[in-house]
Amino acid sequence: MPTKNTIRSDERMLDIVEALKSETTASVTALAAKLGMPKSTVHAHLSTLKDRGYVVQNNNRKYRLSLRFLDIGMDIRETQAMYDEVVPKLDEIAEETGEKAWWIVEENDKAVFLANSLGNRAIRTNSRIGQQTELYELAGGMSILSVIPAERVEAIFDSYSFPLADGRTRADLETELGEIQDQGVAYGTEYFLNGVTGVGAPLTDTSGNVYGAISISGPIDRLDDRIEGDYTDLIRGVTGELRVNLSHQ
Numbered sequence: 001m002p003t004k005n006t007i008r009s010d011e012r013m014l015d016i017v018e019a020l021k022s023e024t025t026a027s028v029t030a031l032a033a034k035l036g037m038p039k040s041t042v043h044a045h046l047s048t049l050k051d052r053g054y055v056v057q058n059n060n061r062k063y064r065l066s067l068r069f070l071d072i073g074m075d076i077r078e079t080q081a082m083y084d085e086v087v088p089k090l091d092e093i094a095e096e097t098g099e100k101a102w103w104i105v106e107e108n109d110k111a112v113f114l115a116n117s118l119g120n121r122a123i124r125t126n127s128r129i130g131q132q133t134e135l136y137e138l139a140g141g142m143s144i145l146s147v148i149p150a151e152r153v154e155a156i157f158d159s160y161s162f163p164l165a166d167g168r169t170r171a172d173l174e175t176e177l178g179e180i181q182d183q184g185v186a187y188g189t190e191y192f193l194n195g196v197t198g199v200g201a202p203l204t205d206t207s208g209n210v211y212g213a214i215s216i217s218g219p220i221d222r223l224d225d226r227i228e229g230d231y232t233d234l235i236r237g238v239t240g241e242l243r244v245n246l247s248h249q
Contacts, residue, residue: 012037013045017065020055025062073130082203082211083115085245089214089238090117097216097231098122099223104140104200105212106148107132109156111141114212123219125193136164136173139188140200140213146180147202147210153177166191185232188217195220199227201239206247214239 015035020026023034028046032039046063049055056066086103093101098121103114110132135141135156145153162170180186189197200215216223216231223231 009045012041013049016042016045017049017054020063020065025058025064027060027062031063082242082246085242086203086214087115087117089242090115093117093214093216093234093238094119094122096234097218099216099218099231102127102140102200102215102217103203103212104138104144104215106135106141106144106210109135109159111135111138111144121218121222123196123217125196127193133192134160136160136168137188137192138200138215139186139198139217140215142176142188143180143186143200143202143213143215144210146177146186147204147208184236186213187227188215189220197223197227199231199235201235203239203242203246205243209246211246214242 012035015037016031019031019034023030026034028039028043031037031046032042035042046055050057050063053068054066055063057063090101090103093099094117096119098119100119100122101117103116104111105114106112111134113127113129113131115129133141135145145156157170157173160170162168164173168176176186185199185201187197187199196217197220198215198217200213202213203211205211214235216227216235
C-alpha cells in the first residue's frame with residue numbers, strides 16, 4: 001500500500017511498468033483492465049514512457065518494456081562495490097568446480113542475483129541476473145542474514161509468515177543462523193529449486209560492512225559428496241581473499 005508521501009501518478013506509472021514485466025506485451029485495453037485504470041490514463045503513461053524510450057510498441061500496437069531498462073540495470077550492477085574483483089573470482093570457482101557460482105546481494109530485504117559464472121557442468125535453471133527472492137530460500141541469502149545486524153534480521157523475520165512454504169519455523173531459522181555464524185558458511189538444500197543444493201558464505205570487510213554472499217550451486221546427487229568438504233573450503237578461501245582486498249581499498 002502506498003505511503004502518504006507517494007505521488008499517485010508515479011504509483012500508476014510503476015504499476016504499468018510492473019504489469020508489462022509480468023505480461024511481456026500488452027495492449028492499452030488489456031493493461032487498463034488488469035490494473036483497473038481508465039484507458040486514457042494508461043495511454044498517457046505509455047506515451048510518456050515511449051517518448052522517453054522505456055517502452056516500445058510492436059506492429060500489433062502492443063507495448064513492451066525496452067532494453068533501456070537493461071542499460072540502466074547493467075550500469076547499476078557494474079557500479080556495485082567490488083564488482084570488478086568479485087566477477088573474476090566467480091569465473092575461478094566455476095572453472096575449478098564445473099558448477100554455477102553466484103554473487104548474491106541483499107536489497108529491500110530480498111536476495112538479488114547480481115552476477116554468475118557457469119562451469120562446464122553447470123545446470124541450466126531459470127534463475128537469472130536481477131531476479132529477486134526471499135533471503136531464506138538461498139544458502140547465500142541465509143549467509144547474508146547471519147552477518148547483518150540482529151534488529152534487521154528480526155524485522156525481516158517479522159515480515160515472513162511462519163511456517164514457511166518449506167515447513168521451517170522461526171525457531172528453525174534462528175537455530176540455522178546460529179550454526180551459520182559458527183561455521184561461517186550456509187548450506188541450502190532444495191529450498192529454492194527442487195534437486196538443487198549449494199553452499200554460500202557472506203562477503204564482508206573487516207569493518208563489518210556486508211557486500212552480499214558468494215555461493216556454489218548444483219544438483220544434489222553430484223554435490224552431496226563434496227559440498228561440505230572441497231567446496232566449503234573453496235568458498236571460504238574466496239570470500240576470505242575478497243574480504244582482505246575490500247578492507248584495503
